[in-house]
Amino acid sequence: MITISFYKMKHKVRLPARKYLTKFVEASLTACQKGCDYTLALTFVDDAEMALLNERWLQRKGPTDVLRFTGEDGDLGEVIISLDMLRRVSIERHASVQSIVTRYIAHGVLSLLGFDHKEGEHADKNQALEDTIVKGIV
Secondary structure, three states: OEEEEEEOOOOOOOOOOHHHHHHHHHHHHHHOOOOOOOEEEEEEEOHHHHHHHHHHHHOOOOOOOEEEEEOOOOEEEEEEEEHHHHHHHHHHOOOOHHHHHHHHHHHHHHHHOOOOOOOHHHHHHHHHHHHHHHHHHO
């Protein structure tokens, strides 16, 4: 089951429909050959909330684009996305919100599944898988 929620949003960002977001999460899981038998929370927050989470859990100041928290008891976990950051990145890259949000979701899901995105060869493989997932959906 995939839940999508919004928390304390000040700015309106036009996102794809919940149905699309849910299908994209499912497609990300399927592409990783993990199936869709997971519970995953997809949460959208503003920069202020993201900064609080980032400092509390990672001891880093300021907002970030995506955070993920591993679940327990069969839950895959939670992917948290800053809509403020999403909007800024979309403008900076002259890209659609849809293309950026799908990349953020793929990144978060891959991270929850244990794909490393920080180290050498693993980072390259993770980026290639992320690109494949996004290209297959967008």
